[in-house]
Amino acid sequence: MITPFRRNWSPKELFDALTPAMFAAEPSTVRARWDKLWPDLYTEYDARYLKQELVARNLIASDEAAAFFNAWAIDEERHTDGFIRIIELVANGSEKDLRARLDARTHDFGPIVEHLKDEFSLMVIIAFDEMCTCRAYAAEKPFYDALGNNTFHHWLREVIADEAVHSMNAVNVIRARYRDRIDQAATILHNLIRASHNLRYSGTFVLDYFGAVYSKELLADSRLATMRNIAKPLIV
Template identity: 30%
Template sequence: MADLVSEYDSVNLYNFLYPRRKDFSPYFVQYLDFWYADERNHADGFFELNRLIFGTGEVELVDALKRRVGDFSGLEDILSSEFNLLLLFAYDEYVSVKTYKKDTFYQGFGHAGFNNWIKNLIADEAIHFGNAVKILKTFHADKLHQAESVLNAIAGFEGEAYKNTFLFDHDGPHFLLESDEVGGAVIDEILSILRKR
């Protein structure tokens, strides 16, 4: 359920950013649309897993999801520019790849289809990371010297309670990264990738 709700909450982030589309480059708008389509697909998959494996009623699940509201208070500075948002997506998707790779929960269901599905989900998250990096390097190269300070501000939100924003959903039962595997470690890895030609 934790994986379902965090993937479902992409609707809250997408709807929060949607009114600002005119302020974003066409490349980032396209990024958002493809990202959102993938995250909705992930949510649909987790929805089916909850319904089929745990016998959760479809109406009950839909009602629970529709009641979710994102609280973006305190994130205004991080969400203030396309550059910051791309770094935020890069950070969040990188962390998602790392934690999903460590999660063996879905291997216990006894069917290869579950493993294939979760591997495809991880590949999607890696593509989201890679595409954010490509846009940063291609269209925001003049600002990359600011990346470390922005990433440090982003990592400052680690450890706070999840607010249904899709972002920083790192307090669920399937979040398997230790404190030394997020924050500074992720920042160093992202900066190293951004510096590569």
């Protein structure tokens, strides 16, 4: 059985030397930071609800996929913890309040059920979704530049690297278990992207393609990159 590649780093250790007083700003600036960071936080947090849905629908069928989602869920919690700390540092947030807000949100998987047909379609979607997130975070470097501390650049690099690893780990599950179905991946992603134009994000982790950074070009480029990766031979 293939096992997912894992990365080891800690947001707590990364941000340990920083304090909110270092990033004080005018209320309008603080609000703009909040407006930017809050969606990043809750979409990462929503990974737990996606995993719960997948388990309830028996969509995680293989040992390889189970290992992938166990590792992935740990990383997504790490990202959640990191975004909470960043909001505490730069946007006048508190962990207690943020977690209460997160827990109060609703989650509706109805609009995306048609795309989650089986483990194969699930892994294709995850590979693509993580590729999109990797590129979207890379496009957000100017925001982190404006915060004025290189620690945030380090954070961004770590998160981007995690997302890239998630995409490749999902691809490896596809290549190990579903070589005979790879020709179906292009249609799955075409239908997913087309549907995403008319779907409103409803707390599902995947299909969180809102905001200017998720352009048609980003989605198209992410689809091509995912397809290229799936087509490569598996090396174990």
